[in-house]
Every structure is written in C-alpha cells, then in structure tokens.
Amino acid sequence: MQQFTLKSHDNVEKICSHFHLFDYVHHQKESISKDQWNKLVTAGIYLPVIPKSHNGLESKADLTMMINRAAYHNLGLAMSLIVSTLLFADNVIEYGSQDLKNEVIHDLLNNNGQGGIAIIEPKAGSGLSLMQTVAEKVDGGFRIRGSKHWQCFSRHADWWLITAKNKDQPVAAGAFGFYIHKNQEGGFRTVETYASKGLHQIDFGANKLDVFIPEYRRLNLSGTGIPQIYQLVIPTWQQFASLGKGFLSRIYEESEKYVSSRASPDGHLKDIDFVRYRLGNIAACRTICEALFNYVLNSFSTYPKGKREIFPAQCIKVMASDAMLTGAMHYQTICGANGYRYAADNNIAAIAADDAQAFVMLSFPNDVLSLYLAKEFLHKTEVEKNKSFWTLINESGYTHAAAIHLEDLRNELNYCPSGNLELVLSGKILTRIFAITALKAYSPSNQVDQEKISSALLYCVNEIKMTLSERSISKQISKSIL
Ligand SMILES: Cc1cc2nc3c(=O)[nH]c(=O)nc-3n(C[C@H](O)[C@H](O)[C@H](O)COP(=O)(O)OP(=O)(O)OC[C@H]3O[C@@H](n4cnc5c(N)ncnc54)[C@H](O)[C@@H]3O)c2cc1C
Structure with missing residues (x-):
C-alpha cells in the first residue's frame, strides 16, 4: 500500500499559503468576506475535488492535506472549505448529470461560487x-x-x-x-x-x-431513505480526522507555549505534574487524530471511486470531534481565567473551545451517530445473534486488532447490547476501539514515537473503561427522571 507523506502533496502548498490570513491570532469573530473567498477560489480550494477532465486535481489526499492545514489556523475556515468542496461540489460531481456538473463546476471556478x-x-x-x-x-x-x-x-x-x-x-x-x-x-x-x-x-x-x-x-x-442522506455526508465524516489533526496540533503547540512561559511558585506551569498530565491528554488526543488521519490517507484512498463506507467514517467523526473538544477544554483550563476571554494576547483558548464544541453536534450529533454505528455493527453480524459484543469485537475486521488491549475488560464486554441507552454507549465504545485499531496501524508504518502511541492507547482504553462504568449506572440514573 502506498504511504502518503506531506512532501508528496506540494500542489496543496500554494493553496494553503493563504490560510494564515485567517489565523486565530487575528481572525476570530469576522466572517470570510466575498473578496477573501474569491482569493481562496483563485488559489485553488476546489481543485482537489474537481475531476481531471475539468482540469482539477481529483485527489482526496490533496483535499485531506488542505483541510488539515486549514484546521490548524481556524476551524471556521476549515468548515467553510468542507461545506463548499465536499458537501456541495463533490456530491454534485458524484451524483449529478453531465449538464449539471458542467454548469456547477464552471460557476464555482469562474464566478467564485459558494455551495x-x-x-x-x-x-x-x-x-x-x-x-x-x-x-x-x-x-x-x-x-x-x-x-x-x-x-x-x-x-x-x-x-x-x-x-x-x-x-x-x-x-x-x-x-x-x-x-x-x-x-x-x-x-x-x-x-x-x-x-x-x-x-x-x-x-x-x-x-x-x-x-x-x-x-x-x-x-x-x-x-428507501435515510441511508441515502448519510451517503452525502460520509466523505465529510472522514475529514474529521483532518480537522482533528490540524486543530489539535495547534492546540498542543499553544498549550506547550503557554505552560512554558507562565510563572508558578515551582518555576513554570509546565513544572507541575497535574498540568503535565493535562498536556499529556492533549497530546494523546492529537496522536489519536494523527492515526485516524493516517487511516484516511492510506485506507480510504484505495477504495474504488464511489465507495462510501459508513462504519469507519462514523467512528472517525465521533472519535475525532470528541478528541477536539476534550483537547480544547484541557487547553482552556491550563490557561486559567485568561482562557475565559476572547482575544487575550497570550492564548486562543476561548474561541478554540467555542469552535470545537460545534463539531460534536453538527453533521449529526455524536450520541445519534454512536447509536447508528452500534446498530450497523450488530446488523452486519446479525446472523450470529447469540454472540456477545466481545465475540463480535474479536471477529470484525475494524476492531479485532484492538482486542488484545482489552483482555482485562473481556468479562465486562461480554454482553449483548440492546435498547437506546446501551446502544449509544456501545457505539461510543466502538469508536474508541476503532481508534485503537488505527493507532496500531499508524505505529509501525510511520516510525512514530512509541511513547506517544502508548499514551494514546492508554487514553482510549481508559475511555472504554469509563463508558463501561457509565453503562452500569446509566439505567439507575435515568430512573430518577419523571
Ligand atoms: C455550527 C453548525 C453548523 C451546521 N451546519 C449545517 C448545514 O450546513 N446544513 C444543515 O442542514 N444542517 C447544519 N447544522 C445542523 C446540524 O446538523 C444539526 O443541528 C444536528 O444534526 C442536530 O440536529 P438538532 O439540532 O435538531 O438536534 P436533535 O436532533 O434535536 O438532537 C438533540 C440531542 O438529542 C439527543 N438525541 C437525539 N436523538 C437521539 C437518539 N436517537 N439517541 C440518543 N440521543 C439522541 C442528542 O444528545 C442530541 O445532541 C449545523 C449545526 C451547527 C451547530
């Protein structure tokens, strides 16, 4: 399998050279003006989804790199690109008549259209x-x-x-x-x-x-209905890995900078164990998104054109957006009161937390996607009705590589999920198990620092433990609602 690297995507550099203009440091609450949008289109933001027959790059890998770079500077910019290129243009190109494609592509490129x-x-x-x-x-x-x-x-x-x-x-x-x-x-x-x-x-x-x-x-x-609507959104869910990687790389850099310069009685914040633990959590969230990003580049790009597989895309959406919000909240906490105001001169925490919060909700809420992905997982293996969750985890190609890390939890995972409560929580567990699978694939292929991988694996296993613990109390807690 071809391994993609940043270097192999030089054509994206020209497009991304405009993104610093939207950086959080000076562009937090302003909308993108028409003039700025025109410049982005001229720079080539649509090209990664435009077919080669229309002089485009037709490259999901280029798109993935572009969104990752945009998210490093500003999530609002990255979301603008996703909506116009993937949710709108890419679906017209995939499902439109030739006349419609010609009309839309011409307008987007020549009149700087927005979809x-x-x-x-x-x-x-x-x-x-x-x-x-x-x-x-x-x-x-x-x-x-x-x-x-x-x-x-x-x-x-x-x-x-x-x-x-x-x-x-x-x-x-x-x-x-x-x-x-x-x-x-x-x-x-x-x-x-x-x-x-x-x-x-x-x-x-x-x-x-x-x-x-x-x-x-x-x-x-x-x-027949809703699955077709999901088909429109699957490529966008995949790109949450790019959003997460770009955003959390930035959040980690900013956190590092902040805790290294902020004085404390022990020296700097960075010298305090619990602050280092928070920083470690941000790093783990970043590593998980890097692994998901690696999965998107190396697995989805080998899919035949038009194949839009729902289960891994849903896992990526839920896992990456949860990681983005968790990372942003740790950063905001590290910044203390100054993290609670906009346009502070030493951090971007307030706006970053506000922006990150949107992603657990938009493009379908994570609770709803967790429910659907658990149903999808169980449905695919419907023939084995009497098999437990643990057995199915061991048998599915998306999750079996992670099972070795969950041996201690095999008794707790030995249940058959049913009902809304249990399915939502089981779906959340599956997203963390999928992340472990992605981390294992990421580890050998990129000579990644093993400490980083171990921390990220621990983070995922711990989230699974916490969700299992929620499973044991959730019915009781729900009972208190009249
Ligand atoms: C910043 C932003 C950008 C957006 N962009 C677009 C866009 O471009 N185009 C577009 O069409 N829409 C867009 N949306 C809308 C977005 O997709 C919806 O808000 C989202 O799908 C949730 O729908 P809702 O708000 O009606 O929440 P509801 O469907 O009412 O759900 C609310 C909450 O109820 C719970 N819940 C609901 N059903 C279940 C269930 N079955 N099991 C468990 N829990 C459940 C969940 O906790 C959920 O978060 C955007 C939203 C935001 C915030």
Missing part, C-alpha cells in the same frame, strides 16, 4: 424521518416547499443541495430526493439570522423555501 447543503429543519433535526420539506413533480421539474435551518452560508450561498421528502412521485424516486438549486433563481430566503457561539467565519440562520428545480438538477441518488 451549501440544506438537510436539517427546525421541527426535524437528526430525526430525519420527521422531515417536512417536500418535493412535488411539476411540469419540467420539481417544486420544493418547506423550512430549513442552521445551514452554513444561510444568507450567502450561491448554490444549494436541498434534501426533501418526495411527494406523489413514482416509487423509484425513493423516499427522499436531492436537488440542486441556484440561489439567483430565487425562493430560498433567510428569515432569521442566528448568533452562533463559534465558527464566526460562517453565517447561519433559518430559511424558508419555495423553489422550482429543473429536471436535470435532481441528483441521481435514490433509495
């Missing part, structure tokens, strides 16, 4: 079956009416990928449809602007829709 995705609704969040926006067949296309909210670029996107429930359409159209709308053509209105806690580079709001979509702008992705 967004509209899935979530005020009255139907991650419970997608409650979606109320509907698409009806009309002469020459479709009419879509409904409401959406929390969309990245609510007021400013030039293009929208809209998901809607299909109404009065043939069965072959599927339960949900995916439609591309050009904002200039009207009907997508922002009726309220949201004051978000973080990710200030992006505008959010509530949107009302009454739009006409010509036939050729419907995506060729249909099926």
Whole structure:
C-alpha cells in the first residue's frame, strides 16, 4: 500500500499559503468576506475535488492535506472549505448529470461560487424521518416547499443541495430526493439570522423555501431513505480526522507555549505534574487524530471511486470531534481565567473551545451517530445473534486488532447490547476501539514515537473503561427522571 507523506502533496502548498490570513491570532469573530473567498477560489480550494477532465486535481489526499492545514489556523475556515468542496461540489460531481456538473463546476471556478447543503429543519433535526420539506413533480421539474435551518452560508450561498421528502412521485424516486438549486433563481430566503457561539467565519440562520428545480438538477441518488442522506455526508465524516489533526496540533503547540512561559511558585506551569498530565491528554488526543488521519490517507484512498463506507467514517467523526473538544477544554483550563476571554494576547483558548464544541453536534450529533454505528455493527453480524459484543469485537475486521488491549475488560464486554441507552454507549465504545485499531496501524508504518502511541492507547482504553462504568449506572440514573 502506498504511504502518503506531506512532501508528496506540494500542489496543496500554494493553496494553503493563504490560510494564515485567517489565523486565530487575528481572525476570530469576522466572517470570510466575498473578496477573501474569491482569493481562496483563485488559489485553488476546489481543485482537489474537481475531476481531471475539468482540469482539477481529483485527489482526496490533496483535499485531506488542505483541510488539515486549514484546521490548524481556524476551524471556521476549515468548515467553510468542507461545506463548499465536499458537501456541495463533490456530491454534485458524484451524483449529478453531465449538464449539471458542467454548469456547477464552471460557476464555482469562474464566478467564485459558494455551495451549501440544506438537510436539517427546525421541527426535524437528526430525526430525519420527521422531515417536512417536500418535493412535488411539476411540469419540467420539481417544486420544493418547506423550512430549513442552521445551514452554513444561510444568507450567502450561491448554490444549494436541498434534501426533501418526495411527494406523489413514482416509487423509484425513493423516499427522499436531492436537488440542486441556484440561489439567483430565487425562493430560498433567510428569515432569521442566528448568533452562533463559534465558527464566526460562517453565517447561519433559518430559511424558508419555495423553489422550482429543473429536471436535470435532481441528483441521481435514490433509495428507501435515510441511508441515502448519510451517503452525502460520509466523505465529510472522514475529514474529521483532518480537522482533528490540524486543530489539535495547534492546540498542543499553544498549550506547550503557554505552560512554558507562565510563572508558578515551582518555576513554570509546565513544572507541575497535574498540568503535565493535562498536556499529556492533549497530546494523546492529537496522536489519536494523527492515526485516524493516517487511516484516511492510506485506507480510504484505495477504495474504488464511489465507495462510501459508513462504519469507519462514523467512528472517525465521533472519535475525532470528541478528541477536539476534550483537547480544547484541557487547553482552556491550563490557561486559567485568561482562557475565559476572547482575544487575550497570550492564548486562543476561548474561541478554540467555542469552535470545537460545534463539531460534536453538527453533521449529526455524536450520541445519534454512536447509536447508528452500534446498530450497523450488530446488523452486519446479525446472523450470529447469540454472540456477545466481545465475540463480535474479536471477529470484525475494524476492531479485532484492538482486542488484545482489552483482555482485562473481556468479562465486562461480554454482553449483548440492546435498547437506546446501551446502544449509544456501545457505539461510543466502538469508536474508541476503532481508534485503537488505527493507532496500531499508524505505529509501525510511520516510525512514530512509541511513547506517544502508548499514551494514546492508554487514553482510549481508559475511555472504554469509563463508558463501561457509565453503562452500569446509566439505567439507575435515568430512573430518577419523571
Ligand atoms: C455550527 C453548525 C453548523 C451546521 N451546519 C449545517 C448545514 O450546513 N446544513 C444543515 O442542514 N444542517 C447544519 N447544522 C445542523 C446540524 O446538523 C444539526 O443541528 C444536528 O444534526 C442536530 O440536529 P438538532 O439540532 O435538531 O438536534 P436533535 O436532533 O434535536 O438532537 C438533540 C440531542 O438529542 C439527543 N438525541 C437525539 N436523538 C437521539 C437518539 N436517537 N439517541 C440518543 N440521543 C439522541 C442528542 O444528545 C442530541 O445532541 C449545523 C449545526 C451547527 C451547530
């Protein structure tokens, strides 16, 4: 298998040379201006997802490197790139008609267009079956009416990928449809602007829709429902490894700098054992994301085009976003009161914690994904209904390499997960087990410092122990709710 290195992606350097302009040090609460976006497009942010036939780079590895570099400077910048390149452009390229692809690619590259995705609704969040926006067949296309909210670029996107429930359409159209709308053509209105806690580079709001979509702008992705919506998001979940690696590299650097210069009666904060322990936790979170990043570069890039595998992507999303938030919270604690104010001259902790918090929630909440990935894991092995969680962990290609690190927990893992409580917690455990598998693959292939790997493994095993302990008390605690 080819091992990717930073050096093999020199073409990304030109694009990334613009990212320092958005760095947390001087760009915390400002949105990205139109002029700045134009410069980013001119620098080539779309090229990694554009096919070679359209003079693009068509390289997921380049995209992965680019997002990692953006996240080092600013998570809002990185999220802007993900939304426009992966969630919008990449899905049009994967599922659009040739006419649609030509139209969209031309507009994104020549008019510096920006694309967004509209899935979530005020009255139907991650419970997608409650979606109320509907698409009806009309002469020459479709009419879509409904409401959406929390969309990245609510007021400013030039293009929208809209998901809607299909109404009065043939069965072959599927339960949900995916439609591309050009904002200039009207009907997508922002009726309220949201004051978000973080990710200030992006505008959010509530949107009302009454739009006409010509036939050729419907995506060729249909099926029985929610799994199709997940297909749109899987490449984005993979990129949480890049977000985590870039962001936590920065958080570790900043933490190191802070504790090395802040005086304490013992010398500096860095000389205090518990501060070093917090720093060690940040380093462990960073190492885990590095291992996931390595997995994305070396495993997903060998997948045949179009293959979007859900289980590893969900594990990466949950594990990386939890690690980002944990790392950001340790950093904020290390910075004391100064970490609790924006634009302090010696740290970026307040804005980093606000930004990191969004990722455990957006692109479907981690609790919901943990539930689904546990179901997916058990479903894949449904034939062996009587096998315990421990047996299945030992048998799955995604988890068996980690089992040797969990021998001490084999009795506690010897249960058959069922019910919402147990499935959510078991899903969380699976994300940590998947991380152990990724760490083991990362260790020999990159001559990585073994101390780093050992700490990260300990961190994952400890999180599994804590989650098992939660399992034993969760029913009791829930009982206290009337
Ligand atoms: C910064 C940001 C950017 C976003 N960008 C976009 C975008 O570009 N496009 C878009 O369409 N949407 C976007 N969203 C919306 C986002 O995807 C949703 O907020 C998210 O999917 C959760 O939906 P919800 O807020 O309705 O929460 P709900 O679905 O109401 O869930 C709330 C909480 O309830 C719990 N919960 C719910 N169901 C279960 C379950 N079955 N088991 C266990 N626990 C459960 C979880 O703890 C969950 O966190 C964005 C959101 C944010 C914050």
